[in-house]
Amino acid sequence: MDIESASTSGERPRRDPDREGQQPALGATEALVAAAEAELGIRFPDELREAWKTCNCNEVAGWRIFPVLDPANPRKTCGSVTYENLKGAWGQEVMAKGLVSIGANGTGIQLVLKVESGQAGSQVFRWHHATGRLTPWKPGIAAIAASATRSREFVLGRLRASGRTGSRPGQPGGLRCHSKSPPGRRKRSPPPCTWHAVACRGGV
Template identity: 30%
Template sequence: MEHQIGLPGITEERLQEVEAELGFSLPSELRTYYKKENKFEAGEWQFHPIKDAQYIKRTWEDVVHVNSTDAEDYPDGFFRIAADGSGDELGYLLPDAETIVLWDHEEQELFPVASTLAAFMEQEQQLLDSAMQADDFFETVLETEAVYGLSKLKQSGWAYCPSNQGETDVLLFFSTEEGARACQTNGWEKYHLIRLDLDVFTDGWLPNMIQDGLYCGLNWDAGLQGLELDPENVLEELEG
């Protein structure tokens, strides 16, 4: 995964100084990231840097300062490493130095979100890629006024996946023939390529999906990775 370019990585000597200030060793994965780049981000998450005298203005809100401020407002052992600007925080619940946890400022609770920092970074990259896929869908279909999909029969059996958001399904739609054909695998090899006029999609399919409680998967990749979108939101986006 590529991160936004930040500041030069931190030396081992400086990392040891920070650990002395904190009173504990930094998680090994986090140390590795700091050695590569001091100030980095993943999606909406801005990771707290290590204070660097060469870039004092850009590293003033450093990881030591953050964790020494308002510590009483957080659970014991919660080591904060990133914030998203909404009040939520990301970090470790020490002594567990592997699992990434989220502090939900509204619920005032910690929730595990990834087994490792690398896994969290990968999740954020997938979300970013999926959002770009959806944006590309909207831009393309508004221009071509055509939506594509795969169907077992020409009149029924639309390709779908079980939803991760509840006991319902995600129907897959694509902005190009090529995108739909890329998913003719894993049991869908004999599915028909179907073209829908945009008005048929907006006037018929989406209202019916809203009524049935289904989700839209827009421009999912061949690995069936993508966002699960509420058809009501999709309809609003297409109708402007």
């Protein structure tokens, strides 16, 4: 059973001994990115690799960029780039066309990269599941990198301003993901994202 399946079935997932006792990091480690690449048999472009290392949970204009699975935080990094491509609704179809999916907007349309000889290109396309048509995604991979940087800076800024840097979510002085919206705000479910990204959306 893989880590993501284990995290939803109640089985205790395997953890990285080097990360034991640490709070979930904002960015993925090089080892986690490399593990995802090895599982998919694909080398991702440097811009995307660095974006994951900067902030492993990212959204751009309504598109959820798939995170790299972090065994130290499996529930918040589920729906990872490996899971979505190997077991997701459209992943196998996408990969059969020589593509790899890196994001989605919840409608079945995917953000994909072309893969040649195991190397994913840096140009991002929209893949339409109904037609199989590819169209360039105008914001491009630079928008993903820029959003990751902004997300990281915003979260760190809030932590510094609150004096709660280093606290774990859910503990005294830490950032928490609330299940209920504050009074006067419409309740909405947080995205399948890491706790720090939820904090960015007002879950402090």
